[in-house]
Amino acid sequence: MSADKIPTSTIAEMCELVVDCPHFTPAWTDDGYIVIRNQNIRNGRLDLTSPSFTHREDFERRIRRAKPQAGDIVITREAPMGEVCLVPDGVECCLGQRQVLLRPKPNVDPEYLYCALQSPFVRKQIFWNEGTGSTVSNIRIPVMEAIEIPRWPKEESAIAATIIALDDKMELNQRMNETLEHQARALFRDWFVDFGPVKARQAGDAPYLAPDLWSLFPDRLDDDGVPEGWTLGSLDQLIEFNPREKLTKGKDAPYLDMASLPTRGSGADAPAVRAFTSGSKFRNGDALLARITPCLENGKTAFVDGLAEDAIGWGSTEFIVMRSKSPVPPQVAYLIARDPEFRGTAIRSMSGTSGRQRASVNALTAYFAAIPDDEKTWVVLGSLLDPIFYKIAANAEENQTLAQTRDLLLPKLMSGEIRVGEAEREVEKVA
Structure with a gap:
C-alpha cells in the first residue's frame, strides 16, 4: 500500500x-x-x-x-x-x-x-x-x-505484540550479558585487586574455589600487601597502550566512532566501513577507553570482538586502545578499563581546557598492578573468561539479528505490506 x-x-x-x-x-x-x-x-x-x-x-x-x-x-x-x-x-x-x-x-x-x-x-x-x-x-x-x-484497528495489538516480543528478547539478552560481565569483573577483582583467595588462605578460611584454582594462590600477603612471590609493577608490564598498527590512508576498514561505544557492557555497535584517514587503530581483543570528558566519566568503554579475523579497525582519536600482553588474557585489558579504581585514576589525570579535558596515558601506564609469579595463573584465568565472553558475544550477535528483523518488519507492518501472521513466522525464525 x-x-x-x-x-x-x-x-x-x-x-x-x-x-x-x-x-x-x-x-x-x-x-x-x-x-x-x-x-x-x-x-x-x-x-x-x-x-x-x-x-x-x-x-x-x-x-x-x-x-x-x-x-x-x-x-x-x-x-x-x-x-x-x-x-x-x-x-x-x-x-x-x-x-x-x-x-x-x-x-x-x-x-x-x-x-x-x-x-x-x-x-x-x-x-x-x-x-x-x-x-x-x-x-x-x-x-x-x-x-x-x-492505523490498523483489527491488528494493532498483534502488531505491537510481534515487535515487542523482539524487544523483550533483546532486553533479556542484554540483562544476561550484564550478569555475565558482572561475574567476569568480580572474578578478576577478587583474584588481582582484593586478593580474596590469599586473604582467605592466610586467615585459615575454608577454600571457596575448586582445589586446582585454590592451589594457584600463595598462603599470605607480603609486606607490600600483595600475594607473596608476586610483584607490584606498573600496568604497562601487562597492558600495551595505543599499540602500533598500520592502515593505508584511503583504505576501507571497520570504523567505530565515540557514539558506538556503550556506557555499560562490553559490546560496541556494529562497525561501519570507512576509508581510513587518521585515528586510533585496534584489533579483536583490544579494549577501547574514551579519554575525553564527559565520555570517560559516562563510562564509554568497549571490548573489540566483532571484526573479521586479523582485521584492523580504526576509530575516534579520543580512544585509548588497551591490549593485553601475552600471556595475559585479552579480556583483562577490558576488565581493568572497567575497574572503578582504574577509572578513578583516569578521571583524576584529566587535564586541558574546560569541556575538552583528556586522561593522561602516562598516568595509566604507571598504574600499580599485581603480577603473579607463575604464568599458569593467567592461563587458568583465561580458561574461565573465554566462555563468559564467548556467550556475551553470541548474545550480542543474536541481538543484532533481532534488531535487523525488527527494523525490517516494523515499516512493513505499519504500511500494510505484510500482515501479522507473516511477521510472526519471521519472528519465530530468530527469537
Missing part, C-alpha cells in the same frame, strides 16, 4: 493527554523522587540504572499537569530528539527537561502507539520540516499533535 493510502490518525486524536514538561530545572538530590532524563531513554527503553532525583517540592511542581503512569509514553523533544519509552508499572517519576508525555485514549493500545512512533513513517515526520525539506532541531507541541500514525 502506498504511503498516501495508509489510514492514519493524528497523535491528538489518539491521545487524551499531550503534555509538555515544566520549563524549569529541578533541584538535584542524592535520593528522593525520580526525574526521567533524556539520557535514561535509549533504544526504546527506560533505563534507570543511573537515576536522577529531586525533592518532593519540585516533584509536585513537575507533576501538576500530569503524573506519568504505567502505559504513558515519554518522547524527547530535543538533545536527542525522537527517543521514546513506555513508563513501566511500579515507577513513580516525573518528566525531565525537553520531554513530552503522551497518554493514549482507552481505545488505543499504548504499545502500538509506542511501536508506531519508532517507525520510519512517523520518524520522518518528527525529523523533517516538510515545508523546507530540512532537518529540525526540536519538535514543538502543535507539530507533535499533528503527527500522523498508521
Whole structure:
C-alpha cells in the first residue's frame, strides 16, 4: 500500500493527554523522587540504572499537569530528539527537561502507539520540516499533535505484540550479558585487586574455589600487601597502550566512532566501513577507553570482538586502545578499563581546557598492578573468561539479528505490506 493510502490518525486524536514538561530545572538530590532524563531513554527503553532525583517540592511542581503512569509514553523533544519509552508499572517519576508525555485514549493500545512512533513513517515526520525539506532541531507541541500514525484497528495489538516480543528478547539478552560481565569483573577483582583467595588462605578460611584454582594462590600477603612471590609493577608490564598498527590512508576498514561505544557492557555497535584517514587503530581483543570528558566519566568503554579475523579497525582519536600482553588474557585489558579504581585514576589525570579535558596515558601506564609469579595463573584465568565472553558475544550477535528483523518488519507492518501472521513466522525464525 502506498504511503498516501495508509489510514492514519493524528497523535491528538489518539491521545487524551499531550503534555509538555515544566520549563524549569529541578533541584538535584542524592535520593528522593525520580526525574526521567533524556539520557535514561535509549533504544526504546527506560533505563534507570543511573537515576536522577529531586525533592518532593519540585516533584509536585513537575507533576501538576500530569503524573506519568504505567502505559504513558515519554518522547524527547530535543538533545536527542525522537527517543521514546513506555513508563513501566511500579515507577513513580516525573518528566525531565525537553520531554513530552503522551497518554493514549482507552481505545488505543499504548504499545502500538509506542511501536508506531519508532517507525520510519512517523520518524520522518518528527525529523523533517516538510515545508523546507530540512532537518529540525526540536519538535514543538502543535507539530507533535499533528503527527500522523498508521492505523490498523483489527491488528494493532498483534502488531505491537510481534515487535515487542523482539524487544523483550533483546532486553533479556542484554540483562544476561550484564550478569555475565558482572561475574567476569568480580572474578578478576577478587583474584588481582582484593586478593580474596590469599586473604582467605592466610586467615585459615575454608577454600571457596575448586582445589586446582585454590592451589594457584600463595598462603599470605607480603609486606607490600600483595600475594607473596608476586610483584607490584606498573600496568604497562601487562597492558600495551595505543599499540602500533598500520592502515593505508584511503583504505576501507571497520570504523567505530565515540557514539558506538556503550556506557555499560562490553559490546560496541556494529562497525561501519570507512576509508581510513587518521585515528586510533585496534584489533579483536583490544579494549577501547574514551579519554575525553564527559565520555570517560559516562563510562564509554568497549571490548573489540566483532571484526573479521586479523582485521584492523580504526576509530575516534579520543580512544585509548588497551591490549593485553601475552600471556595475559585479552579480556583483562577490558576488565581493568572497567575497574572503578582504574577509572578513578583516569578521571583524576584529566587535564586541558574546560569541556575538552583528556586522561593522561602516562598516568595509566604507571598504574600499580599485581603480577603473579607463575604464568599458569593467567592461563587458568583465561580458561574461565573465554566462555563468559564467548556467550556475551553470541548474545550480542543474536541481538543484532533481532534488531535487523525488527527494523525490517516494523515499516512493513505499519504500511500494510505484510500482515501479522507473516511477521510472526519471521519472528519465530530468530527469537
